[in-house]
Amino acid sequence: MTCTACNGPRSRPRTPACPCPRARADARGGRPSRRRRRALALGATLATVLVLGGCASQAADRPQAARTAPQGAGTRTPVPTVSRRPSAAPVEETVAAPAPAPAPPADLARTDVDGAIAAGVHLLALLDHAYASGDTAPLLALSGPGCGWCRSMADQLGGGTVVSRGSSLLVHTPTSATAQDNADGTYVVELTTDESYLSSREVDGVAVLDLVSAQTYVFAFSVARTATGWQVDGVALR
Known part of the structure; x- marks a missing residue:
């Protein structure tokens, strides 16, 4: 039997723990063993995949907001209508009718x-x-x-x-x-x-x-x- 921590022979085959310092540290809850580290790494990978998959499904289920063109892109800015004050009504100028032409004298005949x-x-x-x-x-x-x-x-x-x-x-x-x-x-x-x-x-x-x-x-x-x-x-x- 070999120790999973140091790959050395165990002093007592039936004893699950190796007397080496690294094995003793694993037994005390210090540094995790290689097998444990592998299990933890695999679990973290699966958790990451599940989280990313859940985010992707939520993003797919979430309705997409309609995209709008930025203001002013491809459109003409409307010219504001300037209201003008109505001009005053023209004042009609009263012009006196011209005097009639003078009548021809009688001798003109x-x-x-x-x-x-x-x-x-x-x-x-x-x-x-x-x-x-x-x-x-x-x-x-x-x-x-x-x-x-x-x-x-x-x-x-x-x-x-x-x-x-x-x-x-x-x-x-x-x-x-x-x-x-x-x-x-x-x-x-x-x-x-x-x-x-x-x-x-x-x-x-x-x-x-x-x-x-x-x-x-x-x-x-x-x-x-x-x-x-x-x-x-x-x-x-x-």
């Missing part, structure tokens, strides 16, 4: 020299009306297609180059007139005219006109009698 002079006087009145209101249609209606001065004034007054709209007034006052008959239905009319610029202002609710400037001009009109009435074909200053 004549077919002689007096009719030609009336055409020149009326054209200046329509010029004053266009200056105050921007309404150039009556001025152009009395002008012939070849009157460049008439077209130029209509473009300035109707197109916004000169904007008065009642804040200032242009007034032509003829003081004398002469006319030359060309014996072909055309006339040359000369009008000596005082031209005044007036500024309008309100005092205690009453419109007051202030004289800004005044000059005297001599207008020369080329006037023709047509089948539909008089027309001004040209204007010049002398």
